[in-house]
Amino acid sequence: MIDPRVKYRHVQCFMEVARKRSLVKAADALAITQPAVSKTLKELEDILKVRLFERSRKGVTLTQFGEVFSHYAGASLAALSQGLDSVAQARMSGESYLNVGVLPSVAARIVPDAVRAFQAENMETTLTLITGPNTFLLSRLRGGELDLVVGRLADPAQMAGLAFAHLYSESVSFAVRKEHPLLAEEKPDLGRIVDYPVLYPTKEAVIRPYVERLLIAHGVTRLPKRVETISNIFGRTYTLETDAIWVISSGVISRDIAAGDLVELPLETIETTGPVGLTTRADAAPTPALLMFQSALRASAEQKSMQL
Template sequence: MAKRPIDSRVKLRHIACFLEVARLKSVVKAADALNMSQPAASKTIQELEEIVGVPLFDRSRRNLFLTPSGEVFLRYASTSFTALRQGIDSLGSAQAQEIVKVGALPTVSARILPPSVKRFSDQHLPATTRIITGPNAYLLSLLRMGDVDLVIGRMADPDAMTGLAFEHLYSEKVVFVVRPGHPLLAEPRFELSMIEPYQTLMPTPDSVIRPFVQRLLLAHGVSNVRDEIETVSNAFGRSFTR
């Protein structure tokens, strides 16, 4: 059976707008990122949905989320957009220095990545390494968009990993730390439930590690923590607990 030709009504602007709305979950933010008006961005998405014949976004909630059809379209749209971008880049000067863009969690960029980048640099290849840090979901969205070449992060839910190749690199322990001289250090028989009266730093709700921490707390009878501060910043956590 012959393949159906691509509908000529689908333009690059449709794909670019769709990818930005999918990444930012907001037409307003996508319009700003693409330097276009919000009505123009909304019209572009509406045109694309009319062309493909199915809704791509769920508009019943505050933020826009992809429908199942939108999830499928995202995989192919991001791949094709990335391939086109790489093709355009390849037409540049053959002598131009390559840029290897690596997405990394803040903890990874501080502990694991430096020696790896050092070994890569020692090979004296004609390439510059660029490190982009952020939450896991944000980094995976950059990977799908082709804005980074690889991501070193945590394993996300299966749905978020669809269409991505991944390899297990390391395992992490979940531990609780306190500042030197903290009253809990004087406890002869420490139990995790003892943290309840104290202010606690917790991973943000959208971080991959948050469910693991919550399960650990619940397993030790901790249902609430006092004065919770949410962050995934390793630097802030170190400074705040000192």
């Protein structure tokens, strides 16, 4: 944690003296008096409790402590300057574009609030949201067509050249209409789902391996009335109108559950829990717009987590 007594003027003054090797020349460059430079350096040395410069008739030279501090202080000032320039360029560059791939679970749960917060910053950025299977989105990210993918962490084989930042974790739900016969049972058996139509994730769906392992662990190896789909519209409509069981990420149906339209079967699904986060190209420098949208997504995810 940075000592709150260390101010920007301390670091700026230190770096100018280190560059000029002279209090007088540093004072001229900073447009302040030499006594002001000396006073500022003295304050910084008192805070750090070390001598940063050796003073002589020939000027000033860095001590060993000064060399160490110079390395990090210079990097900090450079980063701050770059950050200020990036924000200024973002404000002045006019309309830009940000292409984001989102899995259905995050599209329903955290993206709406993040988009509202992002647009409130008046970035003049056209935001394009694309949804689809995880493999499809990651391939477009890797090819440069997308700037960001928001969804579950993919298998290691699919993450080559990509970077992942965790937001939260979510599990898979078995959702039904509120009049479903299984809800009359005090403790439904997972094996009973074979008696009903099951809306099942497709092979491209990132949650499918989690679901397969869960079912196998409970002795379910065959679903005679299985329909594989990634369509949320079809899944929601069909589940509301039939006795189907919809196997889906909890984030997709969170609003339906809250409204009482759908109900989660009281099954133990902790084994299906997986990390959800932000996937980007590891070698691509983020734009100011991308950084701001990522920040909005983190804030939305944190807010949703606090509400649970």
